[in-house]
Every structure is written in structure tokens, then in C-alpha cells.
Amino acid sequence: MNPATQPSRERTPASRTAASPGTVTTPGRSSNGADHAAPAAANAWRRSLGAASSPDLKLAMAASGTVLSVFTVGHMAGNMQVYAGRERYNRYALLLRGAGAPVLPPNTLLWVARAGLLASTAVHVAAGTELTLRSLRAEGRTVGDVARQTTRRLVTLARNLPRPRVFVPRTEAPLAYRRAAFDGALLPDSFDARAPRTRPRGRRRSVPQIVARSMRSTGAVLGLFVTYHVLDLTTGTRPAASRSFEHGDAYGNLVGSLSRPVTAAFYAASMAALAGHMVHGLHTAALDTGLTGTAQRVRQVDVAAKAVGAVVALGNLSIPLAVQIKVVR
Ligand code: HEM
Numbered sequence: 001m002n003p004a005t006q007p008s009r010e011r012t013p014a015s016r017t018a019a020s021p022g023t024v025t026t027p028g029r030s031s032n033g034a035d036h037a038a039p040a041a042a043n044a045w046r047r048s049l050g051a052a053s054s055p056d057l058k059l060a061m062a063a064s065g066t067v068l069s070v071f072t073v074g075h076m077a078g079n080m081q082v083y084a085g086r087e088r089y090n091r092y093a094l095l096l097r098g099a100g101a102p103v104l105p106p107n108t109l110l111w112v113a114r115a116g117l118l119a120s121t122a123v124h125v126a127a128g129t130e131l132t133l134r135s136l137r138a139e140g141r142t143v144g145d146v147a148r149q150t151t152r153r154l155v156t157l158a159r160n161l162p163r164p165r166v167f168v169p170r171t172e173a174p175l176a177y178r179r180a181a182f183d184g185a186l187l188p189d190s191f192d193a194r195a196p197r198t199r200p201r202g203r204r205r206s207v208p209q210i211v212a213r214s215m216r217s218t219g220a221v222l223g224l225f226v227t228y229h230v231l232d233l234t235t236g237t238r239p240a241a242s243r244s245f246e247h248g249d250a251y252g253n254l255v256g257s258l259s260r261p262v263t264a265a266f267y268a269a270s271m272a273a274l275a276g277h278m279v280h281g282l283h284t285a286a287l288d289t290g291l292t293g294t295a296q297r298v299r300q301v302d303v304a305a306k307a308v309g310a311v312v313a314l315g316n317l318s319i320p321l322a323v324q325i326k327v328v329r
Pocket of ligand 1: 072093222274
């Protein structure tokens with residue numbers, strides 16, 4: 001049987017009858033009263049996200065991801081004004097704060113936008129976490145299994161790093177793999193959750209496959225980046241911000257920050273994560289919302305997602321580079 005259709009190990013008959021159609025019960029729910037001991041936050045999570053259907057969670061991810069992408073595109077376009085000089089860039093930063101004046105007090109629209117961004121980020125991360133937990137449960141794995149597997153992989157990677165790798169061409173699949181009997185099922189009958197998940201040697205993942213599998217890692221990098229970035233350029237909190245940080249001088253703060261080679265390298269690396277996350281995320285959002293009805297539409301969405309991701313990442317990437325080579329100073 002396909003393990004994705006197997007009931008979770010932690011699901012009890014009682015919890016199964018209690019669940020409404022299309023919902024998946026969450027772990028930790030047992031008939032021995034463990035529920036009462038569970039922290040209030042876990043219960044709240046179960047009642048809200050745990051009760052939502054997976055398609056609804058995917059739609060929530062698509063909607064919040066689109067809001068964040070629109071902000072990122074707009075922010076990159078605004079950042080390009082750095083090439084127009086200090087005065088112009090600082091005027092643009094002031095414009096954002098004074099938007100809506102004199103009808104609205106200064107910073108009102110800025111705070112509305114900040115609240116929208118925070119809410120979208122919270123929805124995106126929470127729905128992504130719940131979907132990840134569900135997919136692990138369907139495979140009969142736990143977060144601990146993933147942590148152990150990742151640690152094992154990192155250790156193996158570190159051990160193998162200095163050695164040159166032998167490249168086996170794609171067409172020559174190992175004999176054992178080619179001879180493996182196909183038993184008519186998509187997944188094997190017996191599913192050992194703890195067995196190492198190996199790929200036949202010589203089968204390398206394509207770049208889109210790597211990007212798709214790295215969504216959680218690139219998302220985590222972006223979370224780290226945005227936290228650092230706000231401390232660096234918005235609040236001016238040391239040591240994230242440079243010594244020269246001054247409230248009201250967005251241009252000077254940007255140049256001061258990105259003149260530090262390590263910070264510039266971190267910004268540049270984060271833009272690679274941003275590109276991968278946006279390209280795959282926009283593509284998936286289009287699929288999940290039914291925008292891709294035909295093969296031609298799928299291709300168009302693919303091209304559009306790649307174009308948006310590349311333009312945003314390259315536009316942003318140009319800024320730390322320009323500061324490092326002193327085109328912007
Ligand atoms: C090299 C690329 C980037 C540069 C040079 C840059 C520059 C800036 C600057 C100067 C500010 C402060 C504006 C002000 O206080 O007036 C800012 C704020 C911010 N940036 Fe960026 N940014 C970059 C990339 C990004 C990316 C990729 C994201 C999101 C994925 C992002 C998210 C934000 C957020 C959330 C704020 C805080 C806005 C606020 O609350 O005021 N930035 N950025």
C-alpha cells in the first residue's frame with residue numbers, strides 16, 4: 001500500500017472518527033489523557049492549522065507567498081534608485097514614511113504595510129510547517145528522523161568534501177537498479193521509515209529538482225536574512241548595523257553596511273536563496289491555484305517565474321557588488 005494513504009502511526013480510532021473529512025489529525029493526540037497535558041499552544045495549533053484541509057493550506061501559502069513576492073519586486077525596484085545617488089535614494093525612503101500625508105499621519109501607511117508583511121510571513125511559515133509535518137506523518141517519519149538523517153548527510157558530505165567525485169553519466173544506471181523488479185505499485189509494500197533514503201549512484205538531481213527540494217532551507221535562509229536585514233538597515237541595531245548607522249540616512253546606512261565584505265557576501269548568498277525560493281514558489285503557487293490548465297500555460301508560468309526570480313535576485317545582487325567595487329559609495 002502506498003504509505004501516503006496509510007493512517008498515521010499516532011492516529012487512534014477515536015481521533016479518526018472525530019476528524020472531519022479532508023482533515024488530518026495531528027500527533028500527540030491519544031486516548032490516555034496526553035491531550036490534557038499538551039501545552040495550550042499545541043492545542044491552539046491543532047484547532048486552527050491542524051483542522052484546515054491541505055488544499056486550503058496550499059492556497060494560504062500561495063496567497064501569502066504572492067503578497068511577499070509583490071513586496072520583494074517593489075522593494076527591488078525602489079532599491080535601484082541607489083544608482084541615482086544619495087539625495088534621490090533618501091528622498092524615496094522618506095516618501096515611504098510620508099505616504100498618505102497630509103490626510104494620514106506620517107508612518108501610517110508604512111505601519112499598515114509592515115502589519116500586512118508580518119501577517120503574510122506568519123501565515124506562510126505556519127502553513128508551510130503544518131504541511132511539512134503532514135507529509136512527514138504520511139511517510140511515517142518524525143522530525144527527529146529528519147534531524148538525524150540531515151546530520152548524517154552533512155557528516156558524510158563533510159567527509160567526502162576534499163575527494164574528487166567520479167561522475168557517472170545519467171544513461172548508465174547501475175545494474176542492480178535496472179534489474180529491480182517493478183511490483184505494480186508506486187511505492188514498495190513494506191516501508192521502512194528509518195532506512196536511509198538513497199538515490200541510485202550516478203543519478204544526479206537536476207537544478208530544478210534541487211531547488212524544489214530546498215524550499216525549506218532557502219526559506220530558512222530568507223528568514224535569517226530578513227531578520228538580520230531589518231536590524232541592519234531599519235532599526236540600526238549593532239552588531240548587525242554598521243558603526244556609521246544614522247537614522248534618516250538610508251543611503252549612507254546601505255553603503256556603510258555593504259562596505260563590510262562579510263555582510264556583502266551574506267547579502268549576495270541570500271539573493272541566491274531568494275532566486276530559488278521565488279522561482280519554485282511562484283511556479284507552485286500558479287499550479288496550486290489552477291492557473292496552469294494546459295501544457296502551454298505551464299511553460300509560460302515556468303518562464304515567467306524564472307524571469308521574475310532572476311530579475312529580483314540579480315537586481316538586488318548588483319547592490320552589494322556595486323558597493324564592494326565602489327561604483328556606489
Ligand atoms: C541587496 C538587496 C537589498 C537592499 C539593498 C535593501 C535595502 C533596504 C533598506 C535601505 C531598507 C531600510 C529602508 C528604510 O528604513 O528607510 C530596507 C528595509 C527592508 N527590507 Fe530590504 N533590501 C534588500 C533586499 C531585501 C529583500 C530580498 C527583502 C525580502 C525578502 C527585504 C526586506 C526588507 C524589509 C522587510 C525591510 C523593512 C521595511 C520596514 O519595515 O521599514 N529587503 N531594505
